[in-house]
Amino acid sequence: MTSTGQVHDHGGGVRSIEVPIPDNPLGTTLVYVVDTDRGPVLVDTGWDDPASWDTLVAGLDACGTGVGEVHGVIITHHHPDHHGLSGRVREASGAWLAMHAADTAIVRRARSTEPGRWLAYMTAKLAAAGAPEEHLAPLRAARPRSVPGLAPALPDREIVPGELLDLAGRRLRAIWTPGHTPGHVCLHLEEDHPAQLPGHGRLFSGDHLLPEITPHIGLYEDPDDTTIADPLGDYLDSLERIGRLAPAEVLPAHQHTFTDAPGRVRELLTHHEDRLTGLLALLSEPLTAWQVAERMEWNRPWAQIPYQSRNIAVSEAEAHLRRLVKLGQAEVMTGSEPVTYVAV
DSSP states (O other), rough: EEEETTEEEESSEEEEEEOOOOTTTTOOOEEEEEETTTTEEEEEOOOOSSHHHHHHHHHHTTTSSSSGGOEEOOOOOOHHHHTTHHHHHHHHHEEEEEEEHHHHHHHHHHHHHHHHHHHHHHHHHHHTTTHHHHHHHHHHHOOOOOTTSSSSOOOSSEEOSSSSSOOOOOOEEEEEOOSTTTTEEEEOOOOOTOOSSSSSEEEEEETTSSSSSSOOOOOOOOOOOOOOHHHHHHHHOOOOOOOOHHSSSEEESSSSOOOOOHHHHHHHHHHHHHHHHHHHHHHSSSSSSHHHHHHHHSSSSSSOOOHHHHHHHHHHHHHHHHHHHTTSSSEEEETTTSOOOEOO
């Protein structure tokens, strides 16, 4: 792999651009530029921010092309550090945007739901999870307003799992890997590795499989849908599928490329197995999702976790609790308010 500043050449007509994420410890999103017979196709685009846009434009220039030449954009999932600049790229180039239907539904919901309704829904969800009044008070007092990232671009193409994407001269197959989001996809480049590394092609893994980070598993629910999802179960199943694929190299959306996908999958499966075992021990007494989140191990003590990050932590705690319920190892206490879980 050769590198020039924020642009890296991975060989075989694939480059990446490090696009900054403002005020975020992740630092950058790796936007991949895939050469095709009809022009460059991007895998993700980066955060919708002026500095990020300038970096993407300069990176495409450094790749010997330009933003106006982009033929298409494949979005691994709807998060703003991946999908944020898609609309601007389409405006500048006329490119198509492709996303899995499950994440397109989330984008459509974000665009159509009034901010006031989101606030009310979030407040009710956190109250049901056992959030204390001091955490709920700012939400109750907040004025409904439009928030950046809540009007993302609507895709105009659907990524169909198992099918080859429309990339002239390339073989890129979509693999549905729900968990991090309901419509997350990985993209399998079914071509020989340019350096002849052993394995089956290369995998654009989005946030599903990262070399040193455990992806967040949260809840993305429709306020009008009462279905109880099991995103952690979906994620673990998706991980095993990617492990069996055994690509020669993984090209993730953050950090750096890596090999031995099956080994990394085993590490993540063990991590979640250990976490579930630890949670089950905690549930020897009845606890809410908030109380569980307070007791879980994070990258810093609970007292140091910022407000918004606590919401994310509670969502992840609830995803793990739902997995234990699905496995028959825990149950929701009937009629509990806030919702309380206990080991069976």
